[in-house]
Amino acid sequence: MPNEKLSREALEKKIQMLESENKILSDFAELSSEWFWEQDHELRFTRFFGLSTASLQRDQNLFLGKVRWEMPVQGISQEELQAHIDCCHQHRAFRDFEYSVPGDNNRLQRYSISGTPFFDSEGHFAGYRGIGRNITELHSARMAVVDSQRQLLQILQGSPIATFVIDKEHRITHWNKACEALTGYSAEEKIGLKESWRGFYPEPRPTLADLVIDQAPFAHIKQHYDQELSNSALISGAYTAESFFPEIGENGLWLHFNASPLFDQAGQVSGAIETLQDITARINAEKTEREHFQALQSAHQELQNTIQQLAEAKKLASLGRLIAGLAHELNTPLGNMRLGADSSKNSLDQLRSAYESNAVTRDRLESFFQDSSDTISIIQQNLNRSINLITRFKELSSDSLPSTPESFAPKNRVDDIFALFSGYCTDRNITLFNHLPEELRITNFSESFEQVIYCLLENSLTHGVKSGEGIIKIDYEKCPDGIKFSFTDNGKGMTEKDCEHAFDPFYTSNLGQGTSGLGLYRVYNLINTVMGGKIELKDNHPGLKTVFFLQELNCQAPSSLK
The missing domain is CATH 3.30.450.20 (PAS domain)
Structure with a gap:
């Protein structure tokens, strides 16, 4: 039967062609990043083909004969899963339905599936065919982005x-x-x-x-x-x-x-x-620092002006020692202010650095406020100390040289100075004696003479005599070329070392009492520079004798002494 033989050969040839096409499709499926699946009319899986088990990270054949929701589905809400079930029961196509199931290594695998229903020749629902993709890495990347965005939002909010x-x-x-x-x-x-x-x-x-x-x-x-x-x-x-x-x-x-x-x-x-x-606190701190710096500059300028006045009047016979002493006295408060300013600057720099690195905290700001307040207090204390010292030092500038000497009676000028301290001395049982004769006259600088007596008296009352037994007196002696005045007290006197340095600027035997050590230095400059005389200290145990000699400016003895 030749026709039957031809029919069989044609059928076998067609089968071979179909197998070849199926092989080609299988090869393409293996190369694809997707796999294919089918379900029957009861929505049970009938076959999977495409990606290998290793690529899928699970054995799909374990789910043959089961519906999708019988898998251990995770990563979706119950509402989303129910919506998918309803879609399948209504025989509608769906796309990109995502869910997760545990893989063979117990790591969750994320899949995205799409499916379309198919029907038999009579139009009855026969099942679903569709494709699936393993999107685990993509899903992880997406979740990482979401987590990163959430974290960035938390950082921003916090x-x-x-x-x-x-x-x-x-x-x-x-x-x-x-x-x-x-x-x-x-x-x-x-x-x-x-x-x-x-x-x-x-x-x-x-x-x-x-x-x-x-x-x-x-x-x-x-x-x-x-x-x-x-x-x-x-x-x-x-x-x-x-x-x-x-x-x-x-x-x-x-x-x-x-x-x-x-x-x-x-x-x-x-x-x-x-x-x-x-940055209001920083701006205010900088403003305060500028104000203190300006005050320091003003004090410094005032000091410079005072020094200039003294230099112009040529009344600093020991200018180098004066500047050295002044620098020594100012060194401590200025150094403290410098440290305070540096500390304030370092605190500001650290705060700025913390700000630029977004590391500023309330505790750090409160610490900065406290440190700034403490630093400002230190600067204020030392600034006041410097200003007081400069004010006392500035008094030296009042010793300006008058245009011409004048004739005056030393006794009257001494009486005027003693009168200023009479109440103080009476209360403390200290006796003042002026042994200068009324007829004694001097052609010299009267104001400078008054300042000499004032400073010597102040020095004796502060460092020498004691209450209840003090005696202070002034005498004179005629010399061939002038007159020698002696200012004497019966106080505790001076040691040999104190006598050597008594006329040095800022030297004092009792720190914290009286002046800052400029009194006798002032006397020395008035007598030696302004009045053209000489001065020396002599031990007068008990007590101290200060002898100053005036001759350069035509000191005249009274006629009775000639």
């Missing part, structure tokens, strides 16, 4: 630095808690609006973030922020500025703010982020 973000349309997308506290506007009130200015300014105007998005030129930005505006050293297109905001807080605040552009994958500006930090 930051103590006020921060807001706007998109390229200038709409606010983020407004953190610190920004809420700073401006008084909640995120719910701000997000989605094009009003980033509200809360910082009384009327509409661009914020620094708005200008960054617009890529405005520096000169244009400068018109809005003329104080401390600069380009960022780290980020292209970013700016930093400082300004006073009178609308924020009770008395306004100084803010340091930065705005940086945000870019999409194509490198185009997609938004901007702006951070704002309250």
Whole structure:
């Protein structure tokens, strides 16, 4: 039967062609990143083919004869799973349904499946055919992005630095808690609006973030922020500025703010982020430091003026020793102020560094406030000490040389000085004796003579005589070429060492009492430089005798002594 033989051969040939096509399809399936599946009319899996078990990370054949929801499905809500079941029962096509199941290594595998129903020749539902993909790595990457975004949002919200973000349309997308506290506007009130200015300014105007998005030129930005505006050293297109905001807080605040552009994958500006930090405490601290520095400069200038006056009057026979002594006395308070200023600067630098690294905390700010207060107190104490010393030193400038000497009676001038201390001495049973005769006259500088007597008396009362038994007297003696005055007390006297240094500037035998050691130094300069005489100390146990001799300016003895 030739026809039957031909029919069999044709059938075998067709079968071979189908097997060849099936082999080709199987090869393509193996090379594909997807696998294929079928379900019967009861939605039970009838076969899987395509990817290997190793690629799928599970043995699909374990689920033959089962429906999909009989698998240990995870990673979707119960509502999502029920919606998928309803879709299948309604014989509708579905795409990209995602779920997770444990793999052979107990690691969750994420799959995405799509399916379409098929029907038999009579139109009855026969099952589903579809494809699936293992998207575990993609899903992990997506979740990592979601987690990263969530973490970034938490960082933004938890930051103590006020921060807001706007998109390229200038709409606010983020407004953190610190920004809420700073401006008084909640995120719910701000997000989605094009009003980033509200809360910082009384009327509409661009914020620094708005200008960054617009890529405005520096000169244009400068018109809005003329104080401390600069380009960022780290980020292209970013700016930093400082300004006073009178609308924020009770008395306004100084803010340091930065705005940086945000870019999409194509490198185009997609938004901007702006951070704002309250630097009012820093500004006030810098202002206080400047004021103290200016006061120190003023004191220093006053000292320079005093020294200049003394130098011009040529009354510093030992100018080098005076400057050395003054520098020694000023060294401690000036050094303390220098340390205080350096400490304040270091605290500011550390605070600025912490701010730039977003590491500023409330504890650090409170510590900075306390340290600044302590430093300012130290500077004030030492500044007052320096000013007092300079004030005492400045008195030397009052010894300016008169234009010409005048004739005067020394007795009358001594009586005037003694009268100033009479009450003080009477209360302490200290007796003052003026043994100068009324007829004695001197042609010299009367004011300088009064200052000499004043300083000698003050020195005796402070360092020499004791209450209840003190005696202070002044005598004179005629010499061939002048007159010698002797100022004597019966106090405790001086040691040999004290006598050697008594006329040195700032030398005192009793620290913390009386003057700062300029009294006898002043006397020395008045007599030797101004009045043209000489002075020396002599031991007069008990007590001390100060002898000064005047001859250069025509000292005249009374006629009865001639």
